[in-house]
Amino acid sequence: MNRGSAGGAGIESATGVPDRARLTRVLESPMVRLCVIQGPSGAGKTTLVRTWTLRTEHPESVVWVSVPEGIASSRMLWRRVLTAAAKTGHLSADVVARAGRLVEAGADPVEAARRVVALDRPAVLVLDAYERLGELTERIDADLARLLAMYPMLRVIVATRGETALSVAALDDGITRVLSRSELAFTPAEVVTLMREQARMADERAAHQVVVATGGFALTVCAVVSAIAQVGHIPRLDSSEWHGVVADRIASSLHDPATVEFMTDTAVARSVDADLARRLSGNPDAEALLTALERDGFGRWIPYASGGRVFQYAETVRDAFRARARRDCDRYRRLCVTAAQSILEGGMGLVCALELAVEGADWALADRVLAHLFAASTDSYPDDSLLPVLERVPEHVLPWHPMLTFGLGLSLSANPLRWPEAARLFDMVIDAPSYPTYFAPALDEVTRLSVGATAARLRGDWCTPITWSRRAVELIDQIDPDVRSRFREHLAAMLRQLSLSLWQGGRLHEAMTAATRSAAVCSTPASRNSSTVVAAAMIASAGDTERTRALLASIDRTAWSLENGLVSSKGLAVLAQAWISLDALDFRGAAKQLKLMPNAPHSERWPLLTATSLAVWHGKGLAAAEAERVATELGHGDLPGVGANVASQQLHAALGLAWLAAGDHRRAAEVLDPQPSDSPYLSHARVMWLLSEHRDAAALERAEAELELPGHTIRSRAEVQTSGAIAALRLGDDERAWTWLGAAALAADSYGARMHVALLPPRDRLALGDFAAQRNSLVLQRYLKTPGRVRGAARPPAVQLTDREKVVLAAVDKHGNTRDVAAALFVSPSTVKAQLQSIYRKLGVTSRRAACDVARELGILDSNSSPHVP
Structure with a gap:
């Protein structure tokens, strides 16, 4: 050639x-x-x-x-x-x-x-x-x-x-x-050549912009380059303008004004069936015309689309004729609204219906479509996929259309960069003057309460959602069975959100009931999966990992795979699986599970994920590093999901235990003290803090009081019974220790909750093990058995201190204060500090108290000596 x-x-x-x-x-x-x-x-x-x-x-x-x-x-x-x-x-x-x-x-x-x-x-x-x-x-x-x-x-x-x-x-x-x-389609390199030959300029960046704006469609590319050649510079690449050129060129090649008008009318929707095409165009021969257009290459019939056989224009053709339709604004809006209404009646393609309703500026219709879209959602948490559409809704419209406001708030809350903007929108939803009829009169009040409870929860109000959720559940019970049958997916979606609100409000039993009912009424596998993983996450966190396994095994993996993190509800399944690994004391496996978590840095699930992550890294011997990271995050200010709720209480309990493992009792106290005194989720951490301070009598008394609190889960009760048993043993109350430890062991045998055993200080775990051996109890021994010294995982297996370092450490154990140690050893305080840094590094600790505790566990210090470090 x-x-x-x-x-x-x-x-x-x-x-x-x-x-x-x-x-x-x-x-x-x-x-x-x-x-x-x-x-x-x-x-x-x-x-x-x-x-x-x-x-x-x-x-x-x-x-x-x-x-x-x-x-x-x-x-x-x-x-x-x-x-x-x-x-x-x-x-x-x-x-x-x-x-x-x-x-x-x-x-x-x-x-x-x-x-x-x-x-x-x-x-x-x-x-x-x-x-x-x-x-x-x-x-x-x-x-x-x-x-x-x-x-x-x-x-x-x-x-x-x-x-x-x-x-x-x-x-x-x-x-x-x-x-x-x-x-x-033209490539950027080919556009550069075309620009060079027709417009006497070669700009690779401009060529890339032309391809993006036109999709590389030859007719549009040539029109853009022709315009560049005429004006001598790059014009604003308004794709609608060039699509209009394409439509005119195609129209001139058809030689049939009726077909051109038919394409203009029917191209407003992503796809049309024969009935919608007739409604949009008024042409009774719509199906024959669409078949002819398929033969001419302008689109194709899709026989297996959801909802039936539909015709889909080639993307370039659709964009072109949509641009042509926009020339008559009133007509274009009417077409969009007609298409949106038809799609809503069909119940399929609701995202497309929402886009068309917004395009047609019919806000009441858009509000209804969004309500039906939420009702059909199989996910438990929002995403920001609808944000580009909902941001086009004018501000003055929002107060009168609560679903549009709610949808925009959800989309913003799911965006890591924009979640703070959602707060005022959720306030607007809560204060909405009225709610239209979206489904049926019997569901209107339930919908209002469910949406309001969710908005309040995401706004950071953890009390109001409990009241509203309980009332919504009562009203659902009163709905006629026929109505419940017709709106199963809507009820399932509401019950999922109500269960999350009740869970975060500390009403676990009611939350579980709502989640179970949600799964029971679901009509699609994907929706049932979402409800199931909500229940699984609640149960796993509460300590029943045996039942959690059964729930996860019931998930229909043909609807969605747990390994695919595109649906945010799967994050709860990942958390549930991580808790199963934690209770099996498989901290490495739990860490692998958390890597599958589809979680944005700023989302309502952040406390849940972070509390689990803290437990994982604590178990792997890296509690200090993870505690420092989490403390830094919390120090940044207002975070979504953090507040007076169960997830935040679990997070602060895990953080307090991590600081104790790192030997920093002061920071542990700072984390725990401001938290609610009546929260059972913090009970174990508070008892462990008293034990670390060697206030054994106070710890025993605190354990008794904490066990009387209402709202304990299997896990929280077993944790306090175990830490209370440590206090009882220290005080010589063997019978109390036997009773509490036996109850915790029985819970572990029946339900699986035992992760907390691996996070106990080694000295206390050894003491409990000796007690179990003395009582010749296989149940206790099985409960207390762990795969090696977890706390020492971050340190070398053998720690070699010099003779001088051992002397210094013994002096620290006896005197505590650096100045007193220096005086006793006849050296300067700075010398003591330097030697302590070497000791800390070898032992993998960050404080004098932690150094003495670890050295005693390793046999470097006399295990019978009484510690004096403050």
Whole structure:
């Protein structure tokens, strides 16, 4: 193929575009016996073939035939082929006449060709506008396949807007190649070449912008570059403007104003069925017109779409005719509203219905659509996918349309950069003057209470949601069974949110009841999965990991896989699985689970995730580092999900225990003291703090009081019974220790809650183990058995202190104060501090008290000596 620059300039002036080598190489390749170029009008099919024809080394080999409009028979097409072949010199006048007579006499065209045509040199047959064959397509497809098999030196190029069986033709001695619309799209490099030749400028960044704005659609790209050439600079790339150009070009090629208007009316929606197309266009022959448009390559029927068979325009065509429809604003809005209403009535494609309702500025309809969209949601937590649509709703509209306000608030709360903006919107939802009828009168008050409770919870109010959630559950019980049956998914979605509000408010039993009811009324597997994992997360956190396993095993993984984190509800499943690993004392496995968590840094689930993460890193021996990270996060200020709720109490309890493990009792106290005194989730941490301060009598008294608190879970009660048993043993109250420890061990045997055992200080765990051995209790021994010293996981297995360091550590254990230690050893305080830093590093601790405790566990200090470090 000749690629000379002079020739290239001539070609560009003849075709309007430069040679696109990546495509023309396909047309030139002798290995490609059949090339089918498919794309809608304006995709550049004919221009590509013309460019190649001008550039080919053997232009005399090309026979070009454009299929005429209204072709009535295959004989008409083959007469044209014979005539074109005679003009190019491929066939003599005598051969053409003989073949023509055979065809006119009714002979099979391929058989006639076999009898009179001896193709002894390469030839290329180009059939342009192939879609015009209509019902003849199948017949001509078969003829071409036979000709290609009969003539090894023949190649065929077909340019078509529609589908053809040639794209899947199986040839014994050739290769079929299909150039689709996506391949016909201009690349940035090709746009640079086009700009250089037409506009005398080469700007790669501008070329990239052109491709983004136009999708690389050939007709639109040429229009943009033409505009650049005229004005001499890059204009504002308003894609609507260029799409309008495409629509006008396609309209001019159709020669049928009725079809153009039909496409303009029906392209407003992403997809249309025959009924919606009739409603939008008023044309009773909508289905036949859509089928004709499919044949012309402007779109395709999708037979298995949800809701039934629908027609979908090619994206470029849809965008183009949508831009054309926008020229008449009132008409365009009416079309959008009609489409949105129809989709809402069908109950499918509600996101599209919302977009259309907003586009049509029908805010009441958009409000209703969003309510139905939430009712159909299978997820428990929001995402920001609707944010671009909802941000187009004017501010003054929001107070009167609470679902739109709620939806915008949810979208903002799910966005890590914008969640603080959601607060005022949730306030607006709570204070809404009225709620329209979205579903049925019996559901209106339940909907209002459920939405209000969720908004209040996300706003940071942890009391109001309890009252509203309880009232909503009562009203659901009063709904007529027939109504409940009709609105099962809506009730399931509300019950999921009510259960989350009750859980965070500390009403675990009521929350579990709501979550269980939600799963029971679900009608789809994905929705049932979401309700199931809500219940699983609650139960796992409460300490019943055996039941959690059963719930997770019931999840329908064909609806969504737990390994795929795209649905945020799956984050609760990940948390539940992490707790199962924690209770199996598999901290490494729990860490792997948390890596699967689909969690934004700023979301309502942050306290839940962080509390679990703290337990994981505490168990892996890295409590100090993780505590420092979490404390820094909390110090940044207002965080979503942090407040007077169960998740935050669990988080602060885990943080307090992590600081105790790091030997920093002061920071542990600072974390625990401000928290509610009546929270059972903090009970264990408070008892452990007193034990670390060696206030054993106070710890025992505190354990007794904490066990009397209402609202304990299996886990929180077992934790306090275990820490209380430590206090009892220290004070010589073996019977109390036996009672409490036995109860905790029985809970672990029955339900699985035992992660807290691995996080006990090694000295206390050893003391409990000795007690179990003395009592010869296999149940206690099984409960207390752990896979090695967890706390020492971050330290070398053997710690070697120098003799001098041992002396210093013993002095610290006896005197405590650095100045007193220095005086006792006759050295300066700075020397003591330097030696202590070396000791801390070797022992993996950060304080004098922790150093003495660890050294005593390792046998470096006398385990019988009484500690004096304050």
